[in-house]
Amino acid sequence: MSVPTANLASFKIPAVINEPMKSYAPNTAERAGLAAALKELRAQAPLDIPCVVNGKEVRTGIIDKQLMPHEKKTVLCNFHNADEALVAQAIDGALAAKLDWENTPFNDRAAIFLKAADLAATKYRYKIMAATMLGQGKNAWQAEIDAAAEMCDFWRFGVKFAEELYSVQPPQNSATTWNRTEYRPLEGFVFAVSPFNFTAIGGNLAGAPVLMGNVCVWKPAPAATYASYVTYEILREAGLPAGVIQFIPGPAPEVVGQLWKDIGNNIENYKSYPRIVGETGGKNFHMVHKTGNATSVVYNTIRSSFEYQGQKCSACSRCYFPDNLWPEIKAGLIEAHGRIKQGSVEDFTNFMGPVINQFSFDKIKSFIDWAKADPESEIIAGGAYDDSQGFFVQPTIIVTTNPKSKTMTEEIFGPVVTIYVYKAEEYEQTLHLVANSSAYALTGALFSQDRYATIQGANILRNAAGNFYINDKCTGAVVGQQPFGGGRASGTNDKAGSAAILSRFVSPRSIKETFVDLEDFVYPSNFA
Known part of the structure; x- marks a missing residue:
């Protein structure tokens, strides 16, 4: 049986900060402990x-x-x-x-x-x-x-x-x-x-x-x-x-x-x-203005698409790159992709590991196979998979000429990202395309060095993502810094x-306590 408990003070909790991250670099105590x-x-x-x-x-x-x-x-x-x-x-x-x-x-x-x-x-x-x-x-x-x-x-x-x-x-x-x-x-x-x-x-x-x-x-x-x-x-x-x-x-x-x-x-x-x-899903995007930093776009896209094998709710799955930056971005993505190391999680040098299970492997494989057969899609990196030992899907980069293709609109939840290259002068038109091409609205990122273009993008994309990043990848929300969640079909x-x-x-319960008893029911205005 519950009994009344004395409340003897109004307590103040200790100061709270984000938990400091350990590096797990070679020869550190944390690597040895792990x-x-x-x-x-x-x-x-x-x-x-x-x-x-x-x-x-x-x-x-x-x-x-x-x-x-x-x-x-x-x-x-x-x-x-x-x-x-x-x-x-x-x-x-x-x-x-x-x-x-x-x-x-x-x-x-x-x-x-x-x-x-x-x-x-x-x-x-x-x-x-x-x-x-x-x-x-x-x-x-x-x-x-x-x-x-x-x-x-x-x-x-x-x-x-x-x-x-x-x-x-x-x-x-x-x-x-x-x-x-x-x-x-x-x-x-x-x-x-x-x-x-x-x-x-x-x-x-x-x-x-x-x-x-x-x-x-x-x-x-x-x-x-x-x-x-x-x-x-x-x-x-x-x-x-x-x-x-x-x-x-x-x-x-x-x-x-x-x-x-x-x-x-x-x-x-x-x-x-x-x-x-x-929270029910996402089809998260990177949108790049013609003034975006191509190198930053490359590395942020590699991380957000492929870290933890694309199995983050916030993982980047669709990209919209302007044609003026595309040659530099493409070369950078292929070079970076070539340095991705994938394998056992017990090898600390691996950037990527397996997807979670056979069901996930088969689903992701079906998207890759579809892209291989689709005349509007081209796989420019990756595309392989192997479940003989574990559920390994190679990080895969697809380029499409159809901004509403299967891999641009459906949730994959794996290491697959699809890119649509748009004409740089069609920025506003493409923003509306980004905002209305998916039922989901979880995360998204805009890369731009032009403040007016950034403002325009943020306005048009207002309802396209519950977590919106400017010149940063669409993953990595931190508790106490970027509260996480999205609308539409995302939750x-x-x-x-x-x-x-x-x-x-x-x-909540509102409580009103009155200290002086009411002496009559009439209003002051009732008196003659």
Whole structure:
């Protein structure tokens, strides 16, 4: 039973900054530490990963496997899928834990997440990075960005943004009254379904609502099960009470379903209108003005298209280059492409690794094969693929004469970028083409050294991307710096890494307290 808790002070959280990045350069302590963690994890594989319901490990015997995508015959872990009965048990358990958790003072909830961030930055840093590398095919740098730095940032900045949100109070009080706002957790529970491509997203999708006093049923992506389990271990060690997050691996079709349609068709069954926070895809662009810096365009395009094998929601997938710069850009792209090294994630010198699984490999392969047969498309670099050992797709650059071709408009989610070369004097016309050629609106970049052209581009492309970059690649959003999310078919644009997303997990209550009793009901104007 919950009991009243004394609130003895208004606490101020420690100063929050972005987690410092480690380099993993040769002969550094961090490279040695990560290499040891990779070796240790490989020796432990295959691990056995349970569901965790009400703080207890549950092994259903419904086994699935998480493979190492760079070495597909090696199983990283066997994990137990939740069945329908266990999902129901998890929901009931979360609801049973809800009252105590939402009555837990904010400073205590905050302390758990600040401790979790420190654990992720220190004790667990190399373990969760190794899990992300071997399980999700990231190289050391991409794993550092994700599983270490961004995970810490989500949890620390989440606390900072929650503190700021709670401090937003009514600016006026009438005489003899006091107005205040409290930010209640939502009724019911939060269902979090996290993707494979960022370990930190799982930590935030489950963590952000829980920080705000909600309870959560968390289904991680099958291809990120082990790193997600390590994330759960960190939160548990940080002091998260049993039942507040229920960890239930499971196949997406059975557990997730078509949430929007299911909710809409059953709206009368809900006590409150459900809230959906979602990111659903992208077809991200680089648009270049005739004054753009060609060298910068080349290197930013290589990185944004091919880092983590193009499996970032924000990865560049379509480019619009002016014909005056095209010869220089083309030569630069081919030269840079020739220096890309691809292979095992355990070789720190590799810039690229594998795509995540057979389904992804086959899908990306089909786009490349289509481009090879399309008379309007030309592959100027890459185009090869090999799944004999792991799921390796060579970084592929396509040039098309059709700005609405298949590879310019459909999401690929792999290391494939398509370029359309436009006439430099048709800049405005091409901006409208960029803005209206995709159903998605997640990220985009504009390269220009002409301020008026930059202003024009930013205006026309206003609704084409939720994250817009000027003279920078369309990937790499940092928590606390560039809140992340897009509109249109890309999702609900609730801006992960900001206070905006936290506001989605609370239901404010306005409170007015009057200190002097009302003595009559008539108005002053009623007197004769």
